[in-house]
Amino acid sequence: MTNETEMTEVDSVDEPISQTTVWREAVVARRTELTDPETVSATQAAPLEQDVSRRNFIRASFWSGLGVTILGSLGLFLDFFWPRNVKGFGGPVPAGNVADYPRGAPPVANQEGQFWIANLDPNDSADNGTDGASGLIALWRKCPHLGCTVPWSPNASADISSEVGWFKCPCHGSTYTRSGIRVFGPAPRSMDTMKIDIDDAGNITVQTGEVMPGGPDNPDRAVDHPLLPS
Numbered sequence: 001m002t003n004e005t006e007m008t009e010v011d012s013v014d015e016p017i018s019q020t021t022v023w024r025e026a027v028v029a030r031r032t033e034l035t036d037p038e039t040v041s042a043t044q045a046a047p048l049e050q051d052v053s054r055r056n057f058i059r060a061s062f063w064s065g066l067g068v069t070i071l072g073s074l075g076l077f078l079d080f081f082w083p084r085n086v087k088g089f090g091g092p093v094p095a096g097n098v099a100d101y102p103r104g105a106p107p108v109a110n111q112e113g114q115f116w117i118a119n120l121d122p123n124d125s126a127d128n129g130t131d132g133a134s135g136l137i138a139l140w141r142k143c144p145h146l147g148c149t150v151p152w153s154p155n156a157s158a159d160i161s162s163e164v165g166w167f168k169c170p171c172h173g174s175t176y177t178r179s180g181i182r183v184f185g186p187a188p189r190s191m192d193t194m195k196i197d198i199d200d201a202g203n204i205t206v207q208t209g210e211v212m213p214g215g216p217d218n219p220d221r222a223v224d225h226p227l228l229p230s
């Protein structure tokens, strides 16, 4: 009984001492933690990393959104302005059949395609003639000088020749042969030509979107065809 009492008293005395020790050790450990640079940097780095990754996320979201907006606007722009199924001037324009164009006949106006079309006679060696060209030629009626509409004038004369019948611009007098070669006036070049397609049956399509600047090789651009009247 005496021993038990002694043991109980000793335990009750030791317990507060061991708790104090534990608290002390805890306080020391905490102080060490707060003064240890590695621990401090580790505890500070975590929120910093979180902050950086959040900033990166916001930045990436901003640029992604901006990119999507720009691409969307570009797509709408192209969709609106991209030519598709162009009809009339600027696209393919039917111009009848080769049988409609006797060789050497006066040029025929095509209002829809804004061109003159003619079956050139290679034997027409007159000043206003074909420069040896043979076949169909399509000439854009727009004057290369300042854009006036150039008519075929069967009775027009030119200062340089006694021949009558010229493409003669009413604005400043530029004058061209049947194959569109410039012979007089301020125009910087001959009349522009348009690409001609002819199918096996002789049906003609003029590609009014494919214009070639006029030049001394205009006669070489005439298109021949087996069904073209000769």
Ligand code: FES
Pocket: 143, 144, 145, 146, 147, 148, 169, 170, 171, 172, 173, 174, 185, 186, 187
């Ligand atoms: S616009 Fe044709 S000559 Fe000037």
